[in-house]
Amino acid sequence: MTEVFVVGTDMIRFGRFPHRTVANLGGEAALLALDDAGLTIKDMQALYCGNNILANRMVGQQVLREIGQTGIPVVNCANACATGATAFREGWMAIKSGVYDLVLCVGVEQMGKGLLGSGEVETGISPEGILGSMTTPSVFAHVGMEHSRRYGTTFEQFAKVSVKNHHHSSFNPKAMYQVETPLEEVMNAEMISYPNTKLMCSVNVDGSAAAVLASEKMAKKLGLMSRAVRVRASALTSDPFTDRNLTTPDFNAVTRLAAGVAYEMAGLGPDDIDLVELHDCFATAEIVHYENLGLCADGEGGRMIDSGETALGGRIPVNVSGGLLSKGHPLGATGIANIYELTTHLRGEAGQRQVEGARIGMSHVVGLGTACAVHVLEKA
Amino acid sequence: MTTETGSADLKPMTPFIKHHADGRPYLSGSKCGACGEVYVGERSTCARCAARGVMETVELSTKGKLYNFTVVHRSFPGVVTPFVSAIVELEGGGSLKGNLIDVEPDPKTLKFDMPVDVVFADAGKADRQGGRYLTYFFKPQNAQVRA
Numbered sequence: 417m418t419e420v421f422v423v424g425t426d427m428i429r430f431g432r433f434p435h436r437t438v439a440n441l442g443g444e445a446a447l448l449a450l451d452d453a454g455l456t457i458k459d460m461q462a463l464y465c466g467n468n469i470l471a472n473r474m475v476g477q478q479v480l481r482e483i484g485q486t487g488i489p490v491v492n493c494a495n496a497c498a499t500g501a502t503a504f505r506e507g508w509m510a511i512k513s514g515v516y517d518l519v520l521c522v523g524v525e526q527m528g529k530g531l532l533g534s535g536e537v538e539t540g541i542s543p544e545g546i547l548g549s550m551t552t553p554s555v556f557a558h559v560g561m562e563h564s565r566r567y568g569t570t571f572e573q574f575a576k577v578s579v580k581n582h583h584h585s586s587f588n589p590k591a592m593y594q595v596e597t598p599l600e601e602v603m604n605a606e607m608i609s610y611p612n613t614k615l616m617c618s619v620n621v622d623g624s625a626a627a628v629l630a631s632e633k634m635a636k637k638l639g640l641m642s643r644a645v646r647v648r649a650s651a652l653t654s655d656p657f658t659d660r661n662l663t664t665p666d667f668n669a670v671t672r673l674a675a676g677v678a679y680e681m682a683g684l685g686p687d688d689i690d691l692v693e694l695h696d697c698f699a700t701a702e703i704v705h706y707e708n709l710g711l712c713a714d715g716e717g718g719r720m721i722d723s724g725e726t727a728l729g730g731r732i733p734v735n736v737s738g739g740l741l742s743k744g745h746p747l748g749a750t751g752i753a754n755i756y757e758l759t760t761h762l763r764g765e766a767g768q769r770q771v772e773g774a775r776i777g778m779s780h781v782v783g784l785g786t787a788c789a790v791h792v793l794e795k796a
Numbered sequence: 797m798t799t800e801t802g803s804a805d806l807k808p809m810t811p812f813i814k815h816h817a818d819g820r821p822y823l824s825g826s827k828c829g830a831c832g833e834v835y836v837g838e839r840s841t842c843a844r845c846a847a848r849g850v851m852e853t854v855e856l857s858t859k860g861k862l863y864n865f866t867v868v869h870r871s872f873p874g875v876v877t878p879f880v881s882a883i884v885e886l887e888g889g890g891s892l893k894g895n896l897i898d899v900e901p902d903p904k905t906l907k908f909d910m911p912v913d914v915v916f917a918d919a920g921k922a923d924r925q926g927g928r929y930l931t932y933f934f935k936p937q938n939a940q941v942r943a
């Protein structure tokens with residue numbers, strides 16, 4: 417089977433664009449990624465489009481109306497917060513299987529402000545505040561509290577994740593925020609669901625990101641290998657049965673399963689990874705995923721954030737883009753924005769936030785419901 | 797607020813709240829005859845081992861332990877905060893999410909694995925047609941038992 421390469425990728429600066437359409441936002445990222453590759457929509461053989469909120473609105477076709485209706489097949493993907501990564505993976509599979517040589521993957525989302533979801537129900541009464549809490553800050557507070565239960569992880573340790581990622585995004589011009597948030601500010605911010613304060617919740621923003629994938633033959637034929645990045649592994653899992661997972665989602669098992677598949681496919685181990693973009697939808701989530709992705713032993717997640725090992729300049733920098741906490745989290749765009757971030761570092765083009773000498777990067781997303789995608793990229 | 801008398805007039809908050817012939821509410825569950833996994837609610841196929849046709853309907857315990865909790869300070873509009881969202885493991889199997897009541901909503905005073913009882917009560921809210929609902933809550937086992 418052919419190797420698969422990212423030959424073009426880009427994202428718009430995440431923000432709030434209430435007066436634009438999803439199609440227009442997606443189209444902008446698509447054109448940026450095509451420009452990065454030096455190609456046009458006429459070169460693309462298929463489009464894989466990730467959008468979660470308008471999953472039944474044929475967003476991929478709408479994107480093509482913005483940038484060129486060439487009649488190519490479009491696959492629209494929705495997989496909660498793993499939506500963008502799933503679209504990217506569909507494109508990877510199409511090339512890997514030899515069906516196409518050049519495809520476009522786009523992820524786009526337009527979000528509202530504030531808490532996702534609502535307490536409104538059509539019939540009966542909402543269970544929120546009666547049968548516990550189903551808000552996303554609460555779901556991920558439970559994830560952090562389970563880690564506290566096992567290893568004594570503290571509110572302060574979780575808060576430090578947010579300090580780190582906000583610091584990282586101060587070097588990322590495409591992040592929603594470029595603002596430092598000291599520890600006291602994070603811990604004293606409005607408590608949403610203990611231990612997640614408002615500054616420990618990801619930012620709901622609008623955004624889009626795109627990637628052009630090519631087979632080895634095509635990347636060489638077009639002379640695109642000098643900035644190409646190889647996809648070493650692509651893994652997607654659903655939640656396996658574990659104790660309590662029908663009551664409270666288990667993001668650990670689904671991630672461990674995907675990480676295992678990805679490491680095996682890549683023929684690599686955690687020590688080979690130079691940087692990681694992982695799913696810090698809430699500060700509590702980042703620490704558990706250090707362990708789930710094998711970046712440290714079980715129970716050492718708290719020590720990892722205390723020691724600075726996951727900060728820019730540390731042993732294994734995590735979320736140097738600013739992560740979902742500060743770059744922002746437009747659901748369908750997030751998985752492809754991760755690909756953009758890794759590719760930018762592997763090309764040595766990340767400027768002030770460059771992870772020096774980065775050769776191999778890992779991206780990770782989890783979608784509530786539950787899905788996990790892990791990708792490993794390598795400098796070609 | 798825990799008025800079990802007359803609870804049959806209330807609609808169940810979830811399908812797994814059922815009533816005995818004498819009107820007492822209980823939690824209905826399932827047990828897999830192949831692997832022994834216990835589920836909240838009635839089902840025919842096992843999510844754990846995929847066995848079919850060997851699921852037995854069981855009554856779940858109303859005693860359990862606090863596995864996990866968070867104190868919720870901001871929720872959807874109209875939801876009274878703070879409250880404690882709890883995950884409880886029931887004796888004999890099955891786990892439930894629900895509000896833990898009759899405690900201070902303070903993470904410092906809540907203890908993992910503290911024993912709790914499942915109690916049935918009016919959910920405290922009515923639907924648009926004025927219908928009222930029977931729900932379950934968790935209560936610390938050493939708390940004052942209602943009169």
Ligand SMILES: [Zn+2]
Nearest residue numbers: 828831842845
């Ligand atoms: Zn079974």
